[in-house]
Amino acid sequence: MPRKVTEGDAVLAMLGRGAHPIEPFPGTQLPWACRCLTCNEVSAPRYNDVINKGTGVCNKTCRSLKIAAKLIRDGANAAAVMLSYGWETLEEYPGAGKQWSARCVHCGVIKPKRLSHVQKGRGGCTNCAGRDVTDETARKLMSEADLEPLVEYPGSMQPWLSRCRRCSHIGMPTYAKVRFRGHQCWSCRSGKISETLRLDDQEAISSMLTGALEPLVPYPGSTDLPWKARCMKCETVLDPGPALHNIRGLQGGCPTCAQRGINPAKPGYLYLVVHDGHHALKWGIANSEQRVIQHASQGWELVSRWDFDLTGDAWAYERQIKTWVRGQGVPQALTVDQMKYGGHTETASLRDVELDHVLRYVESLTSRRPNG
Structure with missing residues (x-):
């Protein structure tokens, strides 16, 4: 039967190992407050751990120094x-x-x-892995993909306003997508899609009839070209008519009876409007004058507009304006309930951003003066 450890024996044992007990002996298995004779700090080792397991009497400074000593190379x-x-x-x-x-x-x-x-395997080279990207290296990669960046590098996953060197159109590809997929341009892509969708005359006519449109002239030979036709619902003659790829894409064709949207391949414009009541600014794009008329009916006043041959180019600038405004910490000013005709995500309070500042930025961005 093991001999019972008396308090006197326990105190002598702890002193012999460099610790002075400062409270009565609680037993061999319980923490015992002791002051380290080396660093003078108080810790609470267990008598059994110190005597039978060989652990130290101090888990403060002395323990840290022992660990550091083992790590010294x-x-x-x-x-x-x-x-x-x-x-x-x-x-x-x-x-x-x-x-x-x-x-x-x-x-x-x-x-x-x-x-x-x-x-531990966490020291790999991020530059070799392609994760270190500077503005210079990013522009070099974009240039090799026939894209010309128009603003500073925003980050690998952020849309980057750029001009396509193949067709001169403006787009917002991301660095990451260009790096892994190469050249990115919505206009060039549309051309490839048009080639893919090229049909013979009979297939083309069938597609138009399915869209309730009666062709009035022979098939122009490309899904991307306008095709004169008559709406079979309201008898409106469409000249120029819709492009076949729009009809096959279920975008509708007759402006009189079909729901309309923005066609990036048609002329359009970028606009800025303000609302005195909301004390807010809004930017947006459109294909027709109807959009500004809708805003005017809700109390918005047109400030400026910039016309483009392709609405797709205006759309790229619209996205960059939003990126720039939000990048300054300016939140959207209005909710969906306050915008009857939509567009609340492209708003900002005039208390947070100056109108003149935005105008100057858009002029610098587009390299052109407003048309109105």
């Missing part, structure tokens, strides 16, 4: 470990857990690395 040894993971160190070893300036042996980029991170 010879500088040459540490540098060799870094080199084995692809990093050439550029300064003396700073110690465990500290940043260490090193150069990637594969691409030459210099990064602050931690030895512990590198050893």
Whole structure:
């Protein structure tokens, strides 16, 4: 039967290991408040852990120093470990857990690395992995994809206002999509789709009739070209008529009896309107004058507009304006209930942004003065 440990024996045992008890002995299995004779800090080791398991009597400063001592490496040894993971160190070893300036042996980029991170597999080179992107490197990639950025690099996943060098149209591709898929342009893509959708005369006529449109002239030979036709619902003659790819895309064809939307391949405009009552600014795009008339009926006043041969180009500028405004921390000013004809997400309070400031930005962005 094990001998019972008396308080006197326990105190002598703890003193012999560098700790002075400051409370009565609670037993071998309970925490016992002791003051470390080395660092003078108080901790609560268990007598049984100290005597039978060999744990230390201090879990404060002394314990931290012991752990640090175990982690100390010879500088040459540490540098060799870094080199084995692809990093050439550029300064003396700073110690465990500290940043260490090193150069990637594969691409030459210099990064602050931690030895512990590198050893755990978290020290890979982000530049070699393609995750380090500067404005210069991003523009180079865009240029190689026949795209000319018109604003500063916004980030890999953000729309980037750019001009297509193949067809001169404006778009908003992301750097990430261009990097993985190459050239991105809605206009060039439309041309490819038109080629894919090319039909013979009989198939083309059948598609028009399915859309309740009676062709009045022979098929023009392309799904992207307007085709003169008569609406079979209201007898309206459409000249120029709708493009076949719009009909096959279920976008409707007759402006008199079909629900209308914005056609990016047709002329349109970018506009700015203000509302005195809401003290708000709104930007938007449209194919027809009806859009501004709708806003005017709700108390909005036209400030400026910029005409474009293709509404798709105006749309790209509209998205960039929104990115720029929201990037300044300006939230939308109105709710869906306050906008009968839609467009609440393209609004901002004139208390948060100056109208003249927005006008100057749009003029600089589009490189043109407003048409009205």
